[in-house]
Every structure is written in C-alpha cells, then in structure tokens.
Amino acid sequence: QQVLRVSAIPDEAPTELQRKFKPLGAYLEKKLGVKVEFIPVTDYAASVEGLINHKLDMVWFGGFTFVQANVRSRGQIVPLVQREEDEKFQSVFITSKGDINKLEDLKGKTFSFGSESSTSGHLMPRSYLLAAKINPDTDLKRIAFSGAHDATVAAVAGGKVDAGALNISVWEKLIAQNKIDTKQVHVFYTTPGYFDYNWSVRADMPSEMQKKITEAFLTLNPASPQDKEILELQRTKRFIPTKTENYKAIEAAAHNAGLLK
Amino acid sequence: MKHTNSNFNEYADMPQPPAMIELKTALALLALIVLTVASFLSVNIDWNNLFSNEAMRSSKEFLLGFAPPDLSSNLLNKVSLATLETLAMSALGTAIAAAFGLALAVPASGRFGIIAKHGTRLFLNFFRAVPELVWASVMLIAAGLGPFAGTIALAAHTSGVLGRLFAETLENLPKECESTLRINGSSATTAFLYASLFQALPQLLSYTLYRWENNIRAAAILGVVGAGGLGQMLKYHLSLFQMPTAATVIIAMLILVAMVDALSLWMRRHLTD
Amino acid sequence: MQNNQLKRHPPLFNDPAWRSRVMTGLVFTILLWPALVLTEFKPWLLLDAQSIYATSRFLGNFFPPAHDPEFLDVVISSTWQTIAMATTGSVLAMLAAIPMTFIVNEQLSISSLGRHQTHWLARLIRQIVRWILVLLRSVPELVWALLLVRIVGLGPTAGVLAIALTYSGMLGKVYAEIIEASEPRATKILLENGCSRMQAFFYGTLPNAAPELISYTIYRWECAIRGSVVMGFVGAGGLGQRMDESMKMLAGGEVSTILIVFVLLVGVADIISYLFRRGLE
Amino acid sequence: MTAPQLRLQNLFVQHPDAVAAVFEGKQPALKNNSKFALHDINLTIARGEQIAIIGPSGAGKTTLLHTLAFAHQASSGVITFNEKSPWELSSSERHDLRRQLFLAPQTPPLPARQRVVTAILAGKLPQWSFATALRNLIKPVAPLEAYQALSRFNLQDKLYARVDKLSGGERQRCGLARLLLSNAQLLLVDEPLSALDPQLAAQTLETLQQEASTRNASLICSLHQVDHARNKFTRIIGLREGKIQFDSRQVTDQMIADLYQNTLPEMKTDAYPLVSHIDKPVCY
Amino acid sequence: MTAPQLRLQNLFVQHPDAVAAVFEGKQPALKNNSKFALHDINLTIARGEQIAIIGPSGAGKTTLLHTLAFAHQASSGVITFNEKSPWELSSSERHDLRRQLFLAPQTPPLPARQRVVTAILAGKLPQWSFATALRNLIKPVAPLEAYQALSRFNLQDKLYARVDKLSGGERQRCGLARLLLSNAQLLLVDEPLSALDPQLAAQTLETLQQEASTRNASLICSLHQVDHARNKFTRIIGLREGKIQFDSRQVTDQMIADLYQNTLPEMKTDAYPLVSHIDKPVCY
C-alpha cells in the first residue's frame, strides 16, 4: 500500500503537532485511500531537507520555510492549500517590562525570536524591526532563539528576556486557554498582515494526487461536526487554495533582512 | 584430551581451577548481550538506504553545498569572536569543574569512609544526570542570557562527570604507594598528594582535557538556547541554509577541537613527564 | 653552614623542574583571565534577589513531578526508545573505535621497541588515524544528524549513526589515552619476548586498564542517553526530545519527571559499571 | 627503657583473601593447611634493639613487618606499642602512633614520574604541616637533607632524576633514603639488600644500623643474607610457615639448616619430564 | 655451532633521558661524566654458554641484558644474533627474532589481578595463535604445563592465586616459571635470586641452568651473589660503570675486590653531619 509521509515544521511542541494532526490524518487516509504517516521533527531545516530529498511527501510549512524549500529545490515545491487566516497573518511583540511600549524602546534590551526559520517568529518581526530602524544584531543587547512560539511566551513570562515576538494565532490560543497572565505579559506591537503557512508537496507528485489532496482540504466543511473538529484543531474556519506567487513578498523580505542569500 | 586426563591423574595434587567468571558477572554479561540485541532489533537500522547510490548522490550534493566556505572578513570577525567566547566558556567551565571534581572525587573514592563515599556519589550523580541544557535553562533564568549562564551550566554538569571519572580512576589505582606513606604516618591528604595524585595525574589530566573538548561541543549546543558562541551561529546559519557560512563555523569548531587535541597531547607529554 | 653546603653542591638548590612548574602555573592564570572577562563571569549576579526569586519560582514548578498516566506512558516508551538508540549507537561506536585505538596507541608499537623514535611510516599512519578521530568527534552531532537525514531519511537510523560517528571518535581517543596512561612494563616485557601486539594487549595491558575502559565505555553509553536530544532533530523521538519540549514549555513538573528518569538511568549505569569492575577483581 | 617498646602476644594473622586462595579445603597437598599467615606469634622488643628476621620465601616475614606497623590487623592476639594497644585506639589515635614508626617495603612502591627528591622528602610528611607538604610539591623545601640522605647511599647524583629511570639497586636505595628523613623510633625494613651488590649491601646495612643506634631507634630487618644476619645482628628471629622457629642471640648452623631445610620437598630434579618433551595436551 | 649465537662489537648504549639527568655537566662530583650507560662493549657468546654478569649497582647490567634482547637500541656498534643484525631488519623481522629469546626482568612486571596460571602461560604466547591466546584467557589451555613449571620452583599450590597476593619471593619465582614455558634459545635473566632465601636461590639457579642445558640454550644471568656466580658459572663478566672490567673463566678474589671497590667513595661515615643535627635550610 502506498504511504503518504507527512510532517510539519516544529513551530509548536511536537506532541501538540501530533495531537493536532491525528484527526486530519485519519480524514486524509479515508479521502485519498493511502496510508498517512506523521513523522515528527524538531528541526525546521530537517523538514525542508526531508521534503526535498523524498523522505517526506507533504509538509506543513511556514511562509519562510516554504520559500527556503522552494529556493533550495529550484522551484520544485508546490504549495497546495492554506488556511483562510494565512493570507493575512500577523505577529505580535510582547513584553513583561513596563518601560517597553514601542519598537524603539527595545534598544539595549534582550529579545527572543522563535525559531531561526520561523516566518512569524523571526523573519517578519525582524523585517518590521529593520523597518523601524532597529538592527537586531547590533542595536539589541542580545538576541536569542527560543525555538518555538510558546517557548517565546514562556521565556518572556519567566523573565529570561525583556521582550519577544511570536505568531498571533498561538498567542490567541494561549489567551483562550487562559495560560497567560495578561497583566504580566502584554502585547506592545502587532505587525501588518502577510502570507504565511501552507501545505506543500513536491512538484513531482502525480498531479492527480495533488488534486485529490487539494480537494480533500477544500471540502472540509465547518458545518459538519466531524470536519469542524479537524478545522478547529487547525485553528481555522476553512482552507483555501494557494500558489507560489503569494510568497514573493516573503521572499523579498527574507532577502532584505539578509536571511536568504 | 586422553593425554591430559592421564596426566591429571599423575598430578593429582594439582589445584582445581576456580570458576573463571562469577555467576553475577555472567548474568550481568548476559543481560548486556540481551539489551544489545533487543536494541538493535528495536532500532532496526536501515543499512540498505545508507549505502545506496541515491544516498551517495544526495550526501555528495549536501557536502558540496558547504563549499566554498564563506571567508568574508565581516564573517571571519564574527566567527573569531564567537570562537573566543566558546573557548572561554568551555575552558572556564572545565577548569572550575576540574577543581570541584577533584575535591569531590577524593571523598567519592572512599578515602573518608563509606558514608562520605555514597553521599558524595549521590550528589555527583545528580549533577551529572541533569544535562547541560537543563542546567543552562535554570542558569539563564538565574543569571540572564549570555555566556556566564553557559559557563556555570557547563561547570555544574562537568563537575558531576569529572568527579565520578576521577573517583573511579583513584579507586582503580594500585594502592601500594599511598598505603606505604599512610603506614608511615602521613596524613590521608598528604599521602594522597604524594602518591595517588602523582600516579593518577596523567589520567586525570587527560580526562579533563578531553572533557574540555567535549565542552566545546556542549557550549555549541548551549548556544542554541541563548548562551552565545559558535553554537548559536552554527544553528542560525544551518537553519537559514547558509551552508558556506555554516562551513566556516564548522571549520572554526574543527580548528578549535584540533587545537585542544594537540594541546592535550603536548600537556600530557610535558606536564606529566 | 648553609652557604658552605651551597658552594659545595652548586646544583643542589637549582631544582631543574621548578622554574617550568611555576611558569606553567603563571601561564594558566594569565590565560584564565581573559576567559573570565569574555564569559562575563559575575557569580554575585546569582545571589541577586530578583534572580533568586525567578529561579525559585521556576524550580518551584518542578514539584510535584508530572505523573498523569498518559504522560507516564509516553515517558516509558520514550525511555525504551532512548535506551535502544543509545545502546545501538554506543555499540557501533565501540566497534569502530577499537581498531583505531590499536593503530593510534604507542604503547603497543612494535617498531618503536627499543628505539627512541618511531618509524616514519608508523608515525604517519598513526597521525592520519588521529586526524580521522579528531574529525569524527569535532563535527557536532547536530551536523552529522542533518547530513544523515539526507542519506537515510528521518527516523532513528540517522540519530543512531550520528551518535555512532561522534562517539567512535571520542572512544577511540580516550581508549588510546587510558591504555597509554596505564602501567607499561607488563606489556613491554611481553612484546620484548616476541608476543604479537594483540597478545601483549590481552595479557599485559588489558588486566591493568580494563576497569578504566569499562568505566569509560559505560559512561559514554550514559552520555548517549542524555545526548538523545540530538535525536529529536531527526524525529527519532526519545527522552531527549520529550525533555526538550517540556523545557521549552517551562513545564517544570514534566521536566522533573524526566530528570528523575535520567537520574535513575545514571544510577543503573553506575551499578553496571561497578558490577563489571568487581567481576574483574 | 624498662617497658618494652613493642610486645606481641599470641598473635594470629590472616590475609583477607587467603581463605579463597585455599579453595575451601579442596586442595589436598597444601603445605600449610591453615589459613593463617602467622601463627601464635609472641615477641618482646626493647627500644634500641636490632633484630634480623630470616626465613624461607613465603614464611611470613613481610606479613610480620606489616603487622608490627599496624598495617595489618591480627585475627586474634594482642599487640602493644609503647604500652598502647593500637587496635583499641580510635583510628586517628592509631594513625598518630604510626608517626613513630617507619616501614620500608620490600620493593619500594614509588610513583612513576616522581623525582627522587620528592620521593625521598615524602619521608618527612608526617612531620610537616599541610602547607609545607604542598609547598614542597612546587619546589623542594629541604633539598639539602634529601641530598645528604642520598649521599649516605652514594646516590647523590640522582637527586633530581625520575624514580622510574633508576636501576633496580638505585631504586631500592632511594626507598631506604626516605627512612633517613623520618624521625621514627621503630624502623621496619623489608629485605633492604635484595637488589644490592655485596659491597654496597654491607655499607647499606652499616648505614641503617648506624642511623638506628644514633637515634636510639629499634631496627627490625628481614633478610635473606644469613651471613649478614649472623654477623651484624645480635638477635635473630627465624620464621617458617608463619611460626617463629627460633628467636635467639646464638644461632647455630643447625638452626639455619633446619629453618631452610626441604624448601622444595617435591623437587626431585627428574621427577617431572621436561615441559618441552611431554605430550602436549590435545586441546591446542 | 661454529658461528657464535650472539656477538657485540664496539657497542655504546645510552638511555634516552640520561642526558638531562646529568645536569648538563654542572654537577662537579659526577662519577661518570659520560652520558653512555654502556661503553664500547665487545662480546661473543656461543650457543649453550652459561654466563654470569656481575657488577656494582648501576653498572649497566640491566641495560646490557635489554640491549642483548634488542629491547634497547645501541647508539653505535654492531649486534649480531644468529648471524643477523636485528637493527638492520624491518621491525616485523626483528620481532620474529625476538621469539627466539626470553628476557626475565629484574622485578617481574605482572599485571595486578591476573592469576598465576595466566601470567605463566603468557610465556607461551609467542608460540600461540591469537585464537589460542584468547581461548586461554577464558580457560587456561595448558594448566598442566603451568603446574609443572611452578612445581620446579615449589610454587605449584599458587597455580590459581592472584599475582598481587603473592609474597616477594613467590612473585619472583612466578616470573621465572614463565621462562620454562617459552621455547627460547637465549635466556636473559636479570637478578633471578634477589628475593629468594639461600636454599631456594641455589635450587632456582640449578633449575635455570638445567633448563638451559637441556634445551641447549644460552643462559645469561645477572647476579649479585658472587659466590653463586663463581661456583656455578664457567664464564663471568664483570661490569663497572658501563665498561667490561673482565670477561673471564678464571676469576680471582682480587678481580672481585677491584670490581666492587670503593663503590661509596665519598662515604666517610662522619663526613656529613647527621641530618637531624645540621642547620635546617631557612626556607621552612
């Protein structure tokens, strides 16, 4: 039997990712008629390499990881679908310090990004910092990479760093789950929107299969209770088709920030 | 066998051989073999894939991606600063650990009685069992981001490691030299200094130096959680697929380890001779 | 009186070694100074009220250890994964390290017997193997893991091989050093009476060095268990990966459960080490 | 000088692992079926006495000297040193007592790589404070004394040599030179002459005896050189299979012959075929 | 048997670190200012000869035996063994040559924890394949031979004892028993009798000589027991300060006296004040 090997960038804890994927995997298995296997990774780069080198067939990429994969494979990666929200995704800057109220106040402070390869946790925050004339490499006292969005929150809340930046959807999830004391940690800047996450496959995947996968995602209906559970776990209302051109802006931002050479 | 048997009769007073291996040791050995076999079965290494043409091609491609290393002066400056930071972190961490380790190894080798021995061992085991990364996370909270937290984390874990390695070295030493001094009335500490420490010194030194090399790599991992140095650079550039830059960082690491290696050889030859 | 003695025996108070000894001490102190500066070594920071508060709050999280059955289930299966991978990796590393140890080692060299320098070819081969060992162990496990992911794909194989490669470099070097630091005379006399390298090793060196070799090998195995963090990068799972996750979440209770498992495994390693060394007695 | 310096009563000594070595009685022809290395030893030694211990190899000479140095606890019996019973004292008091004696073992165990000067000055450790002991490791604090001690054994030019670069006899003398630096009142010397040439052996023994009488210390010396024992020592103890055969100031040739007689009872020179001629066992 | 088994011509031997030990000539009273441990040695030894080497401590006896065993390369001069020059051969050919000789060192270096039977059977290693050597570690393959070898030194009941539990003399005999199991044609024995009592010493020497003549091997034995050397050996080599003083079949008392004379030239018993009486150096 054919196997579809699926993975996701580890922007959240891998156990969390696995939990989120379980019903989706079962759904895809039923729809596509192949076995679906989730292979967890803790390193962003490993998921990129895995897809390029035929060790994975479909990956949940961030905007930046998609661009990296596409560049590294010389355009051999195809984005199929993305969530509604991913068209206008945002990052938040948070702090626990009273004296930080705008980006300029970050000068001379310690700051934590998420993972180096994260769009919403590193690339876009960096690019908006640069836009505010703050060079993270020279103007901040020290920068660190927490590795994941929820880790950034924990680091800021734990006082390890003065401020941090993360993905808005994780932030909202944590708020909803009451895991954050908003008196202690607060948002002081929210970025404008940009394209982010998508589900990508390699271009050499039979177009029939690509079509079937896209179809499966697009037919997820929030009205049906079963589909609703899947969509809720993915933190969205519905999936929409996407294309490579959507990510040109990200690519440009990455070049601009010196993260892509 | 015939000859042997008849000869055995002739030499009836030849002692009977004792059991070559004790039952307990044999059982431990058996358990070890079972564990090894079970592990290999459970991991099930994919040898075919490892030596396939496809594997050769893709690893070649990956390695070629590193060439040529990025030698821009801007990067070299950054790398040399990070190298110094890693070197300082690992050297200081190791030096502190060696001092603590030695101080703890003496009681842990049973020189101050059985209670002191097991007490210190428990303490050492705890320090050793907690990985550097966890120490670093605690220290990052206590001391804030930066190499200081990394240094303390390295020192804490390495003290546990060296303490135990030192203790076992001291236990495994031939006892005569030290016991002669003790019989003649030297105090435990001076006898230790004049005999056992002397005999153990090359071994202690090489464990320390060797642990230092290890700590260079450990310092690299700590960089990932925010303790700075080469590790943070390596992770950063590898994540961004800036292979030529990563190559420069790796080369810096290689040079660092090779230097420590040469230094270790030199020190063992000259300090202990 | 003393002056007279001094005149009669001029070299007496000129201990030929003490100058170099003092110099070595000085050089060390001088070298440590910049290290203190570079690492921003300020231990008093640890005692500052705010950091003590932050630390104790963080450590307070550790109690009680997480013990819901679901998590314990995960921990148990991760523990076995970790043990299996560590054992496999260490055994492979040992198999690769042993032959290299014999090449690198100088105590077992036949060509240097009775001579004050070694044959150039022997030196060359030895140096080459030494460099291979340096290369193997100085490339971080992370890089090996990433390289191997490309070759064998995500999964335990990449992690195990990464450990095997790095650790073979370490074991090869440390084995060689342990053998060189052990009492050489028993081995020398066997070689001088015409035994082969291997025979001399088993009859002269091994009885002296065995306890140390066993201690170190088992210690390495234990390091492999802690080092399973690397496995996480290639999706092989295991305790290290769990620890990494819990750490990132600052889930103190989970961390302390995993730490307890680590401490137990370390204790087991110590007992095994002790049993084997006592078996030699 | 009325109370004896050292007194042993009904002493039985056993090596910790000797029981195992006897294979729990399976061994039929064991010379000495008992597990005791020393049997029922009774001895009284006055301060300043010079005593030679002689006896065949394996008789228990080394064990006796170690017992006298409280380096080995007896299984039963009493040992008194300067009217104190070391094994009834606390271990630190016993250790203080050890400062008053000096044991020079059979093959001097000197750590390889150590230099002669350090090895010899280690004889002064019991007299030194910890700070001095440390300082001496950095720079010898009393090289002159070490030099003089070495001179008395004609080894002065090896002052800064490494002990593992010495010849067998030089090494042995190095171990003895340590004795001269101690200030012990009881000198226990195990086969001091074994690696020395006849001339040097005589001179070395002379030096030891002179040193002992100068500081009014007792000298107990195990020896294989029966001539030296008979010519230089007034009191000789003959040990055989762990028992005192004689303890006398008048040793006759017959006593010596009895002491060593029949050491190789089974050795008839052609009772065993030569190893190279016998049938090899088939198993290899 | 016409060609000599062993021939040394104009041999000079130096210890690698001996130069440093001489204080670079600053030492005024150095006995022997040269850095050579052996000077201009010329020797011819026929197969089957039995030779004793005597001389004061530090004369170079051990060095000479090691040189004869190619365990030490000479600085200059020629050594020929069975008409081959070992140092002109490749190292593996030289190593093959080593199987034909056996060197028993002064203090037998036996690894602690090893059993006597294993230590002795190690004498057969050059004859064994690697597999046999390994098998022997698990279970002794020729315990009988070991037992017989031990019996000849009356040590048979220690067959399975651990070597670090032996007395000094037992240990020495254990080292010699290994020799009986080798099949070497040149036996080099360094002070075999040093830790043995007189009776055992005579018997041990007897055994060694008998073994050598049975297998028609040469026996070269360094000794401090001048009587044994003169009574049991036809050829005696006197070594002093690295030079051959005599190499003779007729050794007179005068030659012996000259050989050992004045070993302690500076030792006039009161030339140096006793250590405890002199002014202490100010530094402590």
Ligand SMILES: Nc1ncnc2c1ncn2[C@@H]1O[C@H](COP(=O)(O)OP(=O)(O)OP(=O)(O)O)[C@@H](O)[C@H]1O
């Ligand atoms: N550590 C030990 N464990 C067990 N038995 C021992 C130990 N040391 C010595 N023996 C045994 O005790 C007996 C006496 O040994 P000891 O060393 O006192 O003899 P010795 O008279 O000094 O002989 P030598 O002249 O050979 O030195 C011997 O049979 C010896 O094998």
Ligand SMILES: Nc1ncnc2c1ncn2[C@@H]1O[C@H](COP(=O)(O)OP(=O)(O)OP(=O)(O)O)[C@@H](O)[C@H]1O
């Ligand atoms: N490894 C070494 N390095 C430097 N010098 C050495 C070494 N071994 C021996 N010597 C020196 O060489 C000289 C000859 O030593 P050797 O061991 O041959 O003497 P020996 O005749 O065997 O004496 P002994 O009777 O004391 O055993 C001595 O002065 C000794 O100090």
Ligand SMILES: [Mg+2]
């Ligand atoms: Mg003895």
Ligand SMILES: [Mg+2]
């Ligand atoms: Mg010698």
